[in-house]
Structures are given as structure tokens and as C-alpha cells.
Amino acid sequence: MRNIVKEFPGVLALNKVRFDLYEGEVHALLGENGAGKSTLIKIISGVYKPDFGEIYINGRKSFFANPTEAIQEGVATIHQELNLFEELTVAENIFVGNIKKFNISKSKMIKITDQLLKEFNFPIKASEKVKYLNTSEKQLVSIAKALSLNAKIIIMDEPTATITEHETKRLFEIIKDLKRKKISVIFISHRLEEVFEIADRVTVLRDGNYIGTSEIENISREELIKMMVGREIEEMYPKFNKISGEEIFKIENLEVGEYVKDVSFDVKKGEIFGIAGLVGSGKLEIALGIYGYLPSKWKQLILNGKKITPSRNMLDYGIALVPEDRKKMGLVLEMDVMRNIILQNTDEVSRFGKISWKKSKIIATEEVKKYAIKVSSIKQKVKTLSGGNQQKVVLSKVLRKRPEIIFLVEPTRGIDVGAKVEVYNIVNKLANEGVGVVFISSELPEIVSLCDRVLVMHRGRSMGILNKNKINQENILKLATGVDIK
Amino acid sequence: MNWKGILKKLKEYPAIVGFVGIVIFFAFLSDRFLTLSNFINVFRQVSIQAIIAFGMTLVIISGGIDLSVGSVFALSAVVMASVLKGGSVLLGVLVALLVGALLGSINGVIVAKGKIQPFIVTLATMAIARSLTLVFTQGMPITGFPSSFRYIGRGDILGIPVPVIIMFGIFAIIFYISMFTKLGLYTYAIGGNETAAKLSGVKVDKYKIIIYMLSGLLSAIAAIILTARLNSAQPTFGTGYELDAIAAVVLGGASLAGGKGTVIGTLFGALIMGILNNGLNLLNVSPFYQQAVKGIVILIAVLIEREN
Ligand SMILES: Nc1ncnc2c1ncn2[C@@H]1O[C@H](COP(=O)(O)OP(=O)(O)OP(=O)(O)O)[C@@H](O)[C@H]1O
Ligand SMILES: [Mg+2]
Numbered sequence: 001m002r003n004i005v006k007e008f009p010g011v012l013a014l015n016k017v018r019f020d021l022y023e024g025e026v027h028a029l030l031g032e033n034g035a036g037k038s039t040l041i042k043i044i045s046g047v048y049k050p051d052f053g054e055i056y057i058n059g060r061k062s063f064f065a066n067p068t069e070a071i072q073e074g075v076a077t078i079h080q081e082l083n084l085f086e087e088l089t090v091a092e093n094i095f096v097g098n099i100k101k102f103n104i105s106k107s108k109m110i111k112i113t114d115q116l117l118k119e120f121n122f123p124i125k126a127s128e129k130v131k132y133l134n135t136s137e138k139q140l141v142s143i144a145k146a147l148s149l150n151a152k153i154i155i156m157d158e159p160t161a162t163i164t165e166h167e168t169k170r171l172f173e174i175i176k177d178l179k180r181k182k183i184s185v186i187f188i189s190h191r192l193e194e195v196f197e198i199a200d201r202v203t204v205l206r207d208g209n210y211i212g213t214s215e216i217e218n219i220s221r222e223e224l225i226k227m228m229v230g231r232e233i234e235e236m237y238p239k240f241n242k243i244s245g246e247e248i249f250k251i252e253n254l255e256v257g258e259y260v261k262d263v264s265f266d267v268k269k270g271e272i273f274g275i276a277g278l279v280g281s282g283k284l285e286i287a288l289g290i291y292g293y294l295p296s297k298w299k300q301l302i303l304n305g306k307k308i309t310p311s312r313n314m315l316d317y318g319i320a321l322v323p324e325d326r327k328k329m330g331l332v333l334e335m336d337v338m339r340n341i342i343l344q345n346t347d348e349v350s351r352f353g354k355i356s357w358k359k360s361k362i363i364a365t366e367e368v369k370k371y372a373i374k375v376s377s378i379k380q381k382v383k384t385l386s387g388g389n390q391q392k393v394v395l396s397k398v399l400r401k402r403p404e405i406i407f408l409v410e411p412t413r414g415i416d417v418g419a420k421v422e423v424y425n426i427v428n429k430l431a432n433e434g435v436g437v438v439f440i441s442s443e444l445p446e447i448v449s450l451c452d453r454v455l456v457m458h459r460g461r462s463m464g465i466l467n468k469n470k471i472n473q474e475n476i477l478k479l480a481t482g483v484d485i486k
Numbered sequence: 487m488n489w490k491g492i493l494k495k496l497k498e499y500p501a502i503v504g505f506v507g508i509v510i511f512f513a514f515l516s517d518r519f520l521t522l523s524n525f526i527n528v529f530r531q532v533s534i535q536a537i538i539a540f541g542m543t544l545v546i547i548s549g550g551i552d553l554s555v556g557s558v559f560a561l562s563a564v565v566m567a568s569v570l571k572g573g574s575v576l577l578g579v580l581v582a583l584l585v586g587a588l589l590g591s592i593n594g595v596i597v598a599k600g601k602i603q604p605f606i607v608t609l610a611t612m613a614i615a616r617s618l619t620l621v622f623t624q625g626m627p628i629t630g631f632p633s634s635f636r637y638i639g640r641g642d643i644l645g646i647p648v649p650v651i652i653m654f655g656i657f658a659i660i661f662y663i664s665m666f667t668k669l670g671l672y673t674y675a676i677g678g679n680e681t682a683a684k685l686s687g688v689k690v691d692k693y694k695i696i697i698y699m700l701s702g703l704l705s706a707i708a709a710i711i712l713t714a715r716l717n718s719a720q721p722t723f724g725t726g727y728e729l730d731a732i733a734a735v736v737l738g739g740a741s742l743a744g745g746k747g748t749v750i751g752t753l754f755g756a757l758i759m760g761i762l763n764n765g766l767n768l769l770n771v772s773p774f775y776q777q778a779v780k781g782i783v784i785l786i787a788v789l790i791e792r793e794n
Contacts, residue, residue, distance in 0.1 A: 293685060315687040329685055332678035334745045343675050344686040346668050353668045397686070 004053035006039055008384065010376025013039040014050075017210045019203055021153065024182040026175060028189065028199035028216075030228055032416040033388025034374040035205040037188050038080075041155045044186070045077040046070035076146030077155040080387065080414075081327070082138050086131040090117075093130055094145045116148055120177060123170075134279060136167035143174065154178065155186040158387070160194055161414045164279050164442060165477075172198050190388075190416050192221055193445075204228055229418045236417070237449035238424050241431035244269040249405045249436045253299040256282070256289030260296075263462045265455050267405065267436040272427060274451030275440040276476050281457040283440050284324050287407035290314065291321040303436075304404055318404030322394055322411050326387075330394040333383040337375050338364035340382050341397045348401070367396040371422070388415035395423065405436035412446060424450060444473045458482045500790055501738045501754035504783075508758060512765035519768055526647065532760035533653035536753060537708040538727055539734035540660040541701035543752045546735050547664070548697050549677035549744025550604035554593060555705045555731055557615035559724030562586045562706040564619050567628035567719035575635045582706045589615060590702020594695030612728070619721045629718035639715025649711045656704065661749045673697060677744030733780070734759055737787050758783065 006014040014036045021027050029037050042048045044055065046064030055062050057073065064070040067077070084093050091106075091113035104112075113126035122140045130138060139159055146154050160168045175185055175198055189195060195202060196216060204211040204227040211227050226232055250266040260282040267273045277283040289296030292314040301308045308317055323329035331340055342349060342360045349359040364378040371392045375385065382390055391414060398406070408427065412420045427450065431437045441447050447454055454471050456463045456479035463479035470485075478485050496503050513520040538555050545552045566582035589611065596607045641648045664670040672693045675683040684690050705724075713719045737755030740747025762783060766776050 291685070313687065313689065321685060323685055328679075329681050332675045332682050332745070334678045335674060339671060339674075343671065343683065343688065346671065350668050355666055355668060355671060357666070 001040075001044070001055050002053055004040065004043060004055075005051045006036075006043060006048060007051055008376075010380070012208050014043075014205075015208045015210075016053075017205065017208070019044075019210075020213075021184050021186065022200075023152075023184055024179050025200040026179060026185045026187055026198050028187050028195040028202040029205070030188075030192075030195065030202055030224065031205035031211075032207075032228055032418055033392075033414075034207075034386040035228075035416075036208045037205060038157055038386065040205070041077060041157055041186060041188070044070070044153075045075055045155060047077075071149055071151070074150060074152035075155070076149060076151035076153070078139060078142045078146065078157065078159060080157045080161070082135075082142055084130045084138055084141060086129075088130060089126065090124055090128050090130060090133075090141050090144075091126040093141055094126075094148050113144070113148075116144055120144070120147065120174060122174070136163040136171070136279075139163065139171070140174070151183065153184045153186070157188045158190070158414055159187070160189055160191060165444065166278075168194065190414060190420075191443075192224060192417070195224075196221070206230060225417055228416070233417060233421060236421065237446065238421060238428060239450060241270050241272055241428045241452075243271045243452060247302075248304050248434070249438075250302045251290065251298055251300070254286065254289060254296065255298070256285045256294050256296040259285035259294070259460055260289060260457075261460045263455075263457075265462070265465060267438060268452075269434055269436070270431050271452045272431050272437045272439055272450055274447045274454035274471075275438060275457065276442075276444065276447050276454055277457030277480050279442070281480065282460040283457045284409055286457070287321055287409050287438070287440055288323075291319060291407065293321075320398050320401075320403035320406045322398050322406065322408045324409040324413075326390050326394050331382050331390060334381060336379045336381050337368065337373070337385070337393055338378040340393055341367050341400065344397045345400045363400070367400065371396045372419075388419055391415050392419065395426070399426070399430070402433070403435060405438065406430065407438045407440065409440045410442060411439070412441070412443065420446075444476055447471075447476065448473055456480050499739065499748070499751055499754070500787065501751045501758060504737070504787060505754045505758050505761070508761050508765070512761065512768070516765065516768045519765060524764065524768075526645070526650070528757070528760045528764045529650045529653070530647045531763065532756050533647075533649040534708045534712050535727065535730045535734060535759065536653050536756035537656050537704050537711070539731040539738075539752050539756050540656055540749060541704035542728075542731040543735050543738070543740060543747055543749050544660065544664065544673050544697050545604070545701050546732070546740050546742060547677045547744060547747045548673045548694065549680065550597060550694070550697070551608065551732070551742070552590075552593065552698060552701045553605065553608040553728045554589065554612040554615055555701060556724035556727035557612045557619065558586055558589045558702050558705040559709045559712075559727060560619045560721060561589065561615045561622070563709040563713045563719040563723050564623050564628060564721060566710065567631070567713060568622075570631045570635060571628065573632075575632055578635070579710055582710050583703060586702040586704070586706025586709070587699050588702070590699040590705075591695055593702065594698030597698060598691035598694040619723075623719075623721045625721055627718050627720040631714070631717055636714050636717055639711050639713070639717075649715070652707070652711065656707065657749065657753055660700075664749050669693060669696060674745060677746070679745070730759060733784055737784060 001019040004014050004017045017040060031037050043050050046067045046069055062073065091110045094113050095109050110126040117124055117126060122144055124137050124140055130141060159171060178185060187199060199216050201213060201215055203213040206228060246269040247266050248269050252264045254263045255261055263286060275283045275286060285294060288294045292311060296310055303317060327333060338360055341364050349356050349363065361378065368375055368378060373392045374389050382393055395411065412423050427437055427439065439451055448471055451471065452468055454466045454476060456476055458480055466475055475485050518524060542552055542555065562582040562585040565585050566578045569581045570578035593608055593611055596602060597604045638648055643651060672688050675688060676690055676693060680690060734755035735747060735752050737758055738748060738751025759780060762780055766779060
């Protein structure tokens with residue numbers, strides 16, 4: 001790809017970017033939030049038309065008017081939002097759009113699919129309905145679909161952001177297998193460890209500009225970060241919170257439907273309290289239950305000395321939540337940045353039900369600046385923001401009104417290195433201001449480095465709370481898989 | 487503003503473009519069309535549908551639908567009429583408003599608390615309210631009201647019919663609500679992403695009830711106007727009004743999926759429907775064709791919408 005230029009109203013998303021891909025290589029695409037990674041791959045896969053520039057495949061000038069054409073030419077994309085039909089089976093999903101060519105019976109379809117899945121060692125059944133699969137398994141379905149269409153290039157936009165470590169390992173095995181079969185992979189991730197593990201080469205974008213491409217052996221982690229951020233980051237996991245020992249939050253015998261059974265913990269002033277566990281262990285539901293989104297009960301909940309009974313608006317008590325899935329739970333995608341920020345803070349800008357847009361503008365501008373959210377204007381629809389910037393909008397709107405305790409669920413998912421450090425800084429500051437912080441995450445490195453105590457969940461139950469000196473990846477993983485530690 | 491800018495703005499309000507287009511079309515074909523008196527006529531005819539459609543706009547933006555507007559219209563008309571017969575105009579009007587707001591709230595409560603799809607809830611209340619209307623009147627119209635009441639439907643101020651003035655008054659209020667109040671912001675948010683709205687602390691149930699209540703209330707206001715104009719309340723009042731209202735809202739650029747739509751769009755959507763009626767009548771097109779023309783216009787509008 002040469003000289004690719006793409007402009008959206010108000011932003012130059014890509015400015016003369018180039019990119020090349022060898023046969024059978026894994027090429028990582030790196031850059032901060034809003035750097036233009038997703039835009040670039042959307043151009044490769046025919047979703048967007050570039051304003052300028054050329055694309056060559058096998059030396060032939062190519063151009064895809066739409067994703068279907070791209071797929072026919074062997075370019076398959078696994079977007080962050082997986083487009084599968086939940087009500088259909090794995091086999092049907094793989095054959096959708098392909099059925100005419102095969103025109104086969106259901107049982108034969110399932111047989112062919114099972115063969116394909118077996119060939120690549122995918123641990124899923126062709127006859128299963130997609131809605132019963134987890135995120136990682138759905139990803140595999142998308143990959144299988146790409147393979148069934150004889151894809152030569154498979155593009156994965158942040159495939160590891162929503163899956164567990166174990167599942168990531170499995171995905172990487174599969175990617176290595178693809179390489180052996182001479183299939184090229186473009187891989188986007190904000191996790192540098194993964195890039196070093198799987199990529200052959202890496203290309204960095206910053207603010208829509210092409211910064212450089214390098215063999216992975218010839219570059220260090222620090223150099224990469226510098227290329228991405230444009231400056232050096234001294235401390236990846238800043239930690240400066242001070243625990244005072246005073247208890248600000250305590251819950252006893254929490255039950256959330258069938259997800260969480262009999263969980264108790266307390267949070268001290270100034271402490272960063274972590275909750276870890278595999279997908280489906282109930283760690284998210286703890287937050288949703290306490291927040292009142294899922295039906296829950298408890299024997300006792302004490303927040304800053306006040307006893308609290310379950311109610312539907314826990315926000316009024318100062319219990320705040322940064323939800324896990326920003327698109328489904330955090331944002332109104334069709335609304336602009338300002339309205340999304342104001343939505344949770346209407347009392348600050350309204351009197352007798354009337355909203356002052358003047359005040360709203362000031363607040364939104366303030367928040368955009370405070371969290372360095374990259375927007376063309378506060379009137380930009382959040383739908384068109386890059387993933388990381390969407391997450392920042394969620395953080396800003398939730399934190400605007402200082403809560404007494406905050407549950408942060410996967411708050412750094414999909415956000416870049418620089419922004420992650422910012423989030424960690426914010427978390428530390430909140431703790432020091434006396435806000436109770438519960439940090440729920442699937443990313444062990446950040447849990448280990450950031451948290452003072454960690455509760456580990458396994459199948460809806462607490463496996464115990466690790467104290468600082470016991471917190472390490474090994475212990476957490478053991479507990480998370482149901483193995484006791486001494 | 488350059489051409490491109492104007493074009494972009496217009497794209498946001500396709501109903502205005504359509505309105506202007508249809509006006510020009512009829513102006514060429516009929517010389518009686520582009521006159522002040524004809525336009526006042528159109529506005530008066532449209533006022534009743536438009537008022538109902540303004541309420542429907544909020545409901546649709548919030549991701550719901552209200553099929554019961556026509557029946558609520560009828561029930562509030564006949565209940566009011568029986569009170570009017572007793573003498574007090576003020577009491578009659580208040581009773582009508584009360585009936586509308588109450589029925590609307592019932593819709594809202596069942597939708598919000600019962601977590602039942604609005605389509606089904608309001609389909610049921612549509613049937614129930616219609617049935618109550620027939621029982622209440624024994625199928626007979628109620629006629630003959632004080633002249634002070636008839637003024638609401640027939641009077642004019644400086645040549646502008648009272649119904650048109652009421653319509654613009656309500657337009658202004660609903661426009662204000664949608665653009666400058668918490669209720670408006672929440673309406674868009676609930677329709678755009680109910681889960682996110684709830685997690686942001688919006689009391690979703692409460693606001694849904696308010697939205698449906700407003701829809702019922704506006705149906706009642708429209709019923710007052712029609713009853714006053716005809717000097718009669720009939721049990722068949724409002725039949726099919728829900729479709730006209732939905733059509734106006736959709737023509738105005740709203741999406742039945744929720745989160746999108748404007749009150750200005752709805753005003754022009756209703757005007758398009760009114761102008762079509764009026765223009766086709768002036769051209770002596772058989773009424774048998776008129777529904778088909780309306781249907782085609784709606785389809786074209788929605789297709790244009792999707793292009794954007
Ligand atoms: N449809 C659109 N309309 C307007 N602006 C857009 C649109 N799509 C993307 N942008 C803007 O283009 C820029 C690049 O976005 P892109 O999604 O490519 O970033 P990214 O590198 O994938 O970031 P992330 O790591 O956060 O996913 C951002 O500033 C974004 O706001
Ligand atoms: Mg992206």
C-alpha cells in the first residue's frame with residue numbers, strides 16, 4: 001500500500017501511509033488510540049475508500065469497492081465487533097454467503113465444517129449455536145470462516161482485547177499454524193508482549209502518519225513505545241497511592257443470581273482493591289450486582305459507615321461503575337461526545353429540568369482536555385471515535401462526579417500504552433482522594449503491579465484474597481483455575 | 487454558507503426538501519393551490535394530526551411506539567363531551583386532558599414496569615380504549631356544545647385559526663423539551679442505548695412513563711380541537727390516526743429503532759401528508775388513489791433516508 005490518505009470530516013485519519021505484507025508473515029500494526037490502525041485495515045478490506053493512494057496485491061494494482069470483493073480476493077477481516085448470526089449454528093455461519101456455491105444439506109454442511117475445524121484444531125463443534133459460544137470461540141468461528149473462503153490475508157483488529165490469557169495462547173498457536181500454511185496475518189494489539197511473541201515485523205502509526213516498519217528482532221520494547229507515543233514513558237505502572245487503613249466499603253455474603261455466590265470483601269481508604277478471575281468467573285457480575293444492574297442480595301453493605309440496602313439507583317449513594325463493554329453498556333453511540341458526558345452529569349448543568357448547553361459545552365471541553373480525548377469537536381458522534389477514545393469518554397463521564405466507591409471493569413481494555421498509564425495515574429489519585437477503588441481486570445500484569453490486595457474468583461466463588469506480598473501471576477492463575485495455594 | 491454547507495444541512499431535514507418539492511409541484515399544476523387561504527386551510531387540517539404526531543415523535547425517539555393514540559383520542563373526546571353536556575367548558579377540557587394523560591401513563595407503566603414490547607402493550611390498550619368508548623356512548627355521537635367551547639375548533643385570531651395557533655404552541659413546547667431539557671436528552675439516550683442510559687443513572691422507567699403520558703395528553707388535546715370543530719364527539723373518532731402520526735414521524739426522518747428523529751422533521755412530515763391531501767383534492771384525483779400516493783411518498787422518503 002502506498003501513499004494512503006483518508007480524511008474524515010475534521011480529522012486526517014491517514015496521511016500518506018504505506019504498508020507492505022509478505023507471504024506467510026505476521027505483521028503487527030501498532031499505534032496509539034486514534035492513530036488510524038482500524039481505518040487502515042478498513043481500507044485494505046474494502047470498507048472505506050481511500051481518498052488517495054494505491055493498493056497492490058501480488059504486484060497487481062487492486063482496489064476493493066466493498067468487503068465482499070475483498071473476501072473474494074482472499075482478504076478476510078476479523079473486526080473487533082464480530083459479525084456473526086447468534087441464532088445460527090457454527091456451520092451455518094461459516095457457510096452463510098457461500099451456500100449457493102455448495103448448495104448442500106445441513107448434515108453435510110456440518111460434516112465439512114467439522115473437518116475444517118479439526119484440521120486447524122479448533123475446539124468447537126459445527127452444530128453448536130453461536131450464541132452459546134464465548135468471545136474467543138466466536139473469534140475462532142470468524143477465522144474458520146475466513147479459512148473456508150481460502151483467505152490468503154487475514155486481518156485481526158485487537159483480537160486479544162476481549163479474551164483470556166489462555167485463549168490468547170490458543171489463538172497464537174493457530175496463527176503460527178496459519179503462517180506455516182503461507183497465510184499472512186495483520187495483527188493489531190495494544191499489548192506489546194503479544195507483539196513480541198507473535199509478530200515477524202511491526203509497523204507503527206502515529207496521528208495518521210507512517211512512523212516506521214521494523215523486524216521485530218531489531219527493535220526493543222522501549223524503542224517501540226517511543227515510536228508510538230513520540231516520547232519516552234518512564235513508568236508503565238505508576239503507583240503512589242497511600243493506604244490509611246480506615247475501612248470505607250464492606251460487603252458481606254454478596255449473591256448475584258447464579259453468577260456470584262457468597263462473596264465478601266472490604267476496601268480500605270487509599271487502597272486499590274483488585275478482583276481477578278477467568279471469563280465467566282463472576283468477577284464482572286460482582287460489580288453489576290452491587291451497582292444494582294443485576295438482581296442481587298447481601299447480608300450487609302457498609303459504605304463510609306452507612307448501611308445500604310439493594311436499590312436500583314446505587315449511583316445516588318456514590319457507588320459508580322465503569323462498565324466492561326463500552327459500546328453495549330457505556331455509551332450512546334449515536335449521540336455526540338458532549339451529550340454522552342452530560343448524560344451522567346445532568347444535575348450539574350440543569351435546573352428545573354432545563355439543560356444549559358453553554359455549561360455543558362464548558363464541561364465537555366474540560367473533560368476532553370483533562371483526559372486528552374482525541375476528537376474533532378465535542379459534537380463528534382462517539383460512534384466515530386477510535387476505541388480507546390471511546391473508553392476515555394466513559395471514564396470521564398463516570399468520574400466527573402466524585403464517587404465514594406468506584407468499580408472499574410476492564411478500564412484499560414483496548415486503550416494504548418500512554419492512555420493506560422494515564423488511567424493508572426487517575427486510579428492512584430482517586431485512591432488518595434479517599435475514593436474506594438475496586439479494579440476488576442483480566443490483565444494480570446496490571447492487577448499485579450497496581451493492586452494492594454486481590455480477590456480471585458473461580459466459578460462464582462471467591463478463592464481467597466491475596467495480600468500484597470502474595471500477589472503474583474502464578475498465584476492468581478492458580479486460584480483462578482480453582483487450585484488452592486498454601 | 488457555501489452550497490455544500492447548505493446541502494449538508496438540508497440532508498439533515500429531508501422532510502423540508504420534500505415539502506418544498508411537493509409545494510412547487512402542486513403550484514405548477516393548480517393555480518388555486520398557492521394562495522394564503524388555501525395554506526391556512528392546509529394548516530388547519532394538519533393541526534390535529536400534527537399534534538398527535540409530536541407526541542408520537544418523543545415515543546418513537548425513545549425506541550417505543552404508541553398505537554393507542556387514536557383510541558385515546560376517541561375516549562377522551564366522548565368523556566369530555568358528556569361533561570360538556572353538563573355545562574362546564576373548563577371542567578370538560580380538564581377531564582379530557584386527564585383521561586388522555588391517564589391512559590398514556592397506563593401505557594407507560596405497563597411498558598416500563600412490565601417490560602412488555604410497546605407495540606403489544608399499545609395494541610391492547612388501543613382495543614380496550616376503543617371498546618370503552620363504544621360502551622360509554624352506546625355507539626351514538628354526542629353533539630351540541632356551548633359556543634365558547636366551539637371557539638377552540640372554529641375561532642380565529644387575526645385570521646389564523648385557533649387550532650393552528652394551538653398546534654404551533656405545542657410544537658414550540660415539544661421542540662423545547664426535545665432540545666433543551668433533561669427529558670429530551672434522556673429520550674434520545676433511552677432510544678439510542680437503554681442499557682447505557684440506565685447505567686448512567688437515568689431513571690429509565692420514570693421517563694418512559696412521562697413520555698407515554700405526554701403522548702396520551704397530546705391525543706386528548708387533538709380530540710378537544712376536533713370535537714369543538716365538529717360540535718360533536720363520535721365513537722369512531724381517531725380511527726387510523728396512529729398510522730398518520732407514525733407516517734409523519736417517519737417522514738420527518740425518525741427511525742423506528744429509536745434514538746433518531748426531530749420535532750421539526752415531524753412538523754414537515756405532517757405538512758407533507760396534509761399538502762398531498764389538499765393538492766390531490768384540488769387536482770380532482772379520486773380519493774381512491776390518494777392512499778396509494780401517500781404510501782409511495784412514505785416509501786420514497788424512507789429509501790432516501792437509508793441512502794444517507
Ligand atoms: N467514520 C468516521 N468519521 C469521523 N471520524 C472518524 C471515523 N472513523 C474514524 N475516525 C477518526 O479517525 C481517527 C483514526 O481512527 P481509528 O479508528 O483508525 O483509530 P485506531 O488506531 O484504530 O485507534 P484504537 O486503538 O483506539 O482502536 C480517529 O481520530 C477517529 O476519531
Ligand atoms: Mg481501532
